[in-house]
Structures are given as C-alpha cells and as structure tokens.
Amino acid sequence: MKLSMAAELAVRGILSLAQRYGQEPVPLEEICQEGKLPKEYLTKIFSLLARANLVRAVRGKRGGYVLARSPKEITLLSVVEAVEGPLAVNLCQHAPARCDRADCRVRPIWADIQQKLRDALGGYTLDQLMSEPPPSSQSP
C-alpha cells in the first residue's frame, strides 16, 4: 500500500514550484536538477499536474512552469490524485461494479479506511510541507 513513484516525483517537483510561488516561471530542467529528478518522467508528470490545474506552463524564452494556485490551496491529495487518478485503496473501491457481493460486510470498512486516508492526505497543503516545523515523528 504505497504511493506510486510518479506521485512521489510529482510531490517533489511541485514543491520546487511552491517554494518560488509568485516568482518567474521555472524551467523543467531546473526543477529536475534541483531535486535530482529524471526529466523523462517529469515531462509527463507535469502535463498531468497542468491538466489538473495545479501548475501552468508559460511559453516563451523565459518560460517554464508556475504554480496555478497558492500553495495554501493545493493539498497533497490533489497532487496524488492528479497523477494516480481518484484514490482507491483496493479493488472494490476502485471498481465497485466488478464485485458481485451485494451485501458485502467488508466494503464499507474499506470505504472507511479510504476516507481516513483521503482526510490525511487532504489535510496537508503544499504550504505546510514547506513551512511547518517537523512534527515529532509518529512512525512506528
């Protein structure tokens, strides 16, 4: 149950833009160099982020990418979903119609777990990822 590599790279890449919000467009090459990110992936990922209206491409000699909205208005969930599609923790949440168990007791439990994950990801904005002092680690 892990974030896809594409979403992982999307988070790192968009944070580069967030850190320069309100400034000049940032060329993709620069974002890649800064974050040691592979350009062949980032091109595709940034076009997905643009389609989700999280970043905007600026054409021209001094072109590049800018954040389409304030870092306060972009959640981790929106970045993940821009790249992975709607969050679905398992098969029955991803494609309920493909399951033939009408009165399944487990499905609402997966729905509950999925909602908690959505809330966790939706509870953090890019702004917080940049500026918040690290909370005490809660890893096991």
Next chain:
Amino acid sequence: MKLSMAAELAVRGILSLAQRYGQEPVPLEEICQEGKLPKEYLTKIFSLLARANLVRAVRGKRGGYVLARSPKEITLLSVVEAVEGPLAVNLCQHAPARCDRADCRVRPIWADIQQKLRDALGGYTLDQLMSEPPPSSQSP
C-alpha cells in the same frame, strides 16, 4: 496508493477461516472455491499468513488451515503486513537511509499519514469484518 492483490486475496481468504473459527480445519481448495480465489496464489499467501502466526496448517487426512488466534485478535493491519511487509506509504518511509535530505520537512508528514493509515487498518479486527452491520458508506 492501493492494496496489493496478494493482500486483497489474503483478507478474503482469512475471512473464510474466521467464519469457521473453532471448527474443523478447512482445506485450501475449499477456501479457494468459496471465495472464487486462485489456488496458485493462495498457497503462497497462506504460507505467509502462517509465518506471521495468523493461521496454522493442520496435517493429515482431514487437514487444512485454522485460524491461529481468535478473530478478535487479528487486525486488518496484521493481515496486510503479513503479506506486504511493514506498511510504508512511500519511499522515504520504506527506506529512510536511502534519502540524503537530512532536515527534510516532508518526511515527518509522510510519517504522520502512514501512522493514520496504520491506525485505520489496525482499528478493524476480523471479528468486526464478519459481524458488524455495515456503517453508512463514507466513500467520496
């Protein structure tokens, strides 16, 4: 960010045993037929569940599998981790040593999200997956 197919099958398979807790061992073939689950996967998955001490193989003519503990003592988290290994929502939680960013602001946030997912999965036992009336769906 989705459950692996192996973990998905593990949950369905172990629920078959939970529903017959305290009864005769259940042959793997029966578990597969009941849940329409592929036997080639289930053999491997049940050996992982046995290694994690969640199920126990009983040899002999009327052998099969039994739950190693009460359904009240087995959480969804323990089933998922038996099959997928320790829960890690992303690369930096999976292998912190492979990241060279010493004062990363994002890592503690991933740790927090991971803990919330652990709590959600750890909050449900097999007992609840069988007997609890479905809560009102909270899917988006």
